[in-house]
Amino acid sequence: MGLISNGTTVFDAGSMSLGGKLTFIKKLTASGDSTLSFVHGSSSVVFDGTYKEYFITLKHIHPATNNVAFEMNFTQDGSSFAQSKTTSCFDAYHAEAGNDAGLRFEAGASLALANNTGWAPLNYNMGNENDGNLSGFVRIFDPAGTTFHKQFQTEVSWQYLNTYGIRQNTAGYVNASVASVGIGFRFSSGNIDAGDICLYGVG
Amino acid sequence: MGLISNGTTLLDAGAIDSGITQGSMTLINTLTASSSANLTFSSGITSAYKEYVFHLINIHPATDTADLFIKFRDGSTAYDATHNATVWRAYHGENNTSSALEYEASEDVSQGTSGQGIAYNIGNDNDQSTSGYFHLFNPASTVFHKHFLCRMQNSHGSDLALDNYVAGYCNVTAAIDGIQFVMDSGNIDSGTIKMYGVS
Numbered sequence: 560m561g562l563i564s565n566g567t568t569v570f571d572a573g574s575m576s577l578g579g580k581l582t583f584i585k586k587l588t589a590s591g592d593s594t595l596s597f598v599h600g601s602s603s604v605v606f607d608g609t610y611k612e613y614f615i616t617l618k619h620i621h622p623a624t625n626n627v628a629f630e631m632n633f634t635q636d637g638s639s640f641a642q643s644k645t646t647s648c649f650d651a652y653h654a655e656a657g658n659d660a661g662l663r664f665e666a667g668a669s670l671a672l673a674n675n676t677g678w679a680p681l682n683y684n685m686g687n688e689n690d691g692n693l694s695g696f697v698r699i700f701d702p703a704g705t706t707f708h709k710q711f712q713t714e715v716s717w718q719y720l721n722t723y724g725i726r727q728n729t730a731g732y733v734n735a736s737v738a739s740v741g742i743g744f745r746f747s748s749g750n751i752d753a754g755d756i757c758l759y760g761v762g
Numbered sequence: 763m764g765l766i767s768n769g770t771t772l773l774d775a776g777a778i779d780s781g782i783t784q785g786s787m788t789l790i791n792t793l794t795a796s797s798s799a800n801l802t803f804s805s806g807i808t809s810a811y812k813e814y815v816f817h818l819i820n821i822h823p824a825t826d827t828a829d830l831f832i833k834f835r836d837g838s839t840a841y842d843a844t845h846n847a848t849v850w851r852a853y854h855g856e857n858n859t860s861s862a863l864e865y866e867a868s869e870d871v872s873q874g875t876s877g878q879g880i881a882y883n884i885g886n887d888n889d890q891s892t893s894g895y896f897h898l899f900n901p902a903s904t905v906f907h908k909h910f911l912c913r914m915q916n917s918h919g920s921d922l923a924l925d926n927y928v929a930g931y932c933n934v935t936a937a938i939d940g941i942q943f944v945m946d947s948g949n950i951d952s953g954t955i956k957m958y959g960v961s
Contacts, residue, residue: 580787580958611819611954612893645923647852649863664852664863673858700819700893700915707820710893710915712925730915730925734856736889761817762789 581614584758589751591623597758598637598741606741608703610760615697615742617715617756624749625687626720630678631697633709633739640743641676646731648680652723659723674734678745681713682727685746686720692754693717702739708732709739787815787958795950797824802942803957804835809902809937811959816898816941818914818955820891823884825948827919830884830892832912833877834932835940842875843938847910847930849879856921873933877944880912880928885919891953892916894926901938907931908938 585604587595597615599606606613620629632640648670653660665671670680682693695715702709712730719725733739744756788811793801807814821830833841849866869879881892894914901908912928932938943955 580789612817645854645856645921647854647861647863647923647925649852662863664861666854666861671854671861673854674856698895704820706889707822707891708889708917710820710891710917712894712913712915728852728925730852730913731854731923732915732917734889 580762582610582760582762584760587756589620589754589756591750591752593750594743594745595751595756596640596741596743598634601637604758605760606702606758607738610762611701612761613699613702614759614761615699615756616759617693617695617697618754620693620754620756621691621752622685622687622746622749623752624746627685627687627749628680628683628747629685629693629744630680630747631713631742631744632678633702633733634741634743635735635737635739637740640678640741642739643674643676643734644672644679644731645674645734646672646679646729648727648729650725650727652719652725654723656722670729672731678747679729679731680747681715681729682717682725684719685717687752688721691718691721699739699742705736705738708734786961788961790957790959792954792956795821795953798950800942800944801950801955802940804940806957807901807939807941811961812900813960814898814901815958815960816896816955817958818895818943819893819953821881821884821893821953821955822891822951823886823945823948824951825945826886827883828886828945828947829879830881830914831877831879831944831946832896833942833944834938835942836932836934836936836938841877841940841942843932843934844873844875845871845878845930845932846873847871847878847928849926849928851882851924851926853918853922853924860922871930878928878930879946881914881916881926882924883919884916885921886951887917890917890919898938898941904935904937907933
């Protein structure tokens with residue numbers, strides 16, 4: 560049984576909203592998946608003009624394969640993840656041994672994209688040791704817009720081959736006048752062994 | 763009487779089930795630009811919340827390469843509260859020829875009263891804008907500096923992806939009770955700013 564008041568669903572299917580402005584939409588749990596994606600209209604996912612901003616949390620994302628990059632991309636048709644993006648990328652790093660640290664722009668390894676339809680890396684050279692993982696978040700502004708670039712920001716913390724802790728920030732925009740109807744995540748090689756990805760609408 | 767939906771108890775015995783998310787961000791006000799000289803939150807910033815966050819979405823300038831500024835009000839009618847701030851940014855061009863991570867000594871502010879830039883050289887092509895967020899902590903305090911944190915991503919007028927970081931504090935003992943967003947040149951052609959209270 561659901562309850563609709565003045566056109567607004569107050570509760571339905573065992574869930575209820577009491578005015579919190581971060582609305583949980585969908586949780587994906589990895590278990591040896593090649594790709595995890597949120598596509599509007601698929602599996603109860605909302606990723607359209609319902610919200611002007613979407614927030615995604617990445618928790619304990621663990622790769623099956625050693626020395627890989629965690630990547631994301633956008634889709635305009637729900638199946639092909641290949642929208643053009645321009646990004647900047649920088650990180651702060653510190654060795655577990657305490658002998659190396661710094662802050663740098665990441666121009667290499669295709670970490671900063673220039674009108675590129677390929678997958679955007681959120682990190683690089685990530686190890687698959689048992690306790691290694693990536694956690695952080697992604698913000699996407701107005702993905703349903705057909706006028707402006709779709710701006711996004713990411714911020715993640717992860718381990719470089721079990722030897723460095725790295726905080727990595729990537730930001731940019733989808734350079735397209737068509738809407739983005741979905742977002743996908745994958746590793747550059749191998750599966751997503753474990754981890755949770757949650758999608759929220761910011762109202 | 764209880765309320766059960768799809769087997770899940772939502773309300774019972776006069777209490778909301780503990781598993782029901784009640785939200786910790788409250789939308790206070792939404793301002794939408796339409797060739798606006800400024801977008802001003804002149805009310806609603808009080809001691810009701812220890813933190814306020816502004817979400818800026820698709821802020822589009824009327825003038826090419828304009829900077830978006832924020833100004834603070836501390837009890838008078840003027841948006842001129844003294845503040846200090848650091849600024850740094852990363853950028854990368856669509857043509858792949860320009861990129862950097864740099865501190866912006868020309869944009870930081872020491873004891874300034876004319877506002878703080880938070881997004882720089884925003885393009886005014888039809889598809890260019892800036893989006894991001896601005897946090898303001900405990901603006902009603904009359905003891906501590908009022909700190910703020912900001913991250914804005916914009917489409918630069920020279921076709922760059924520009925990731926701006928600004929942080930600082932209002933160096934006043936009076937409460938901050940108003941916030942104004944304005945371009946350094948021309949109007950805010952379009953865009954939306956939402957102000958939330960965080961509890």
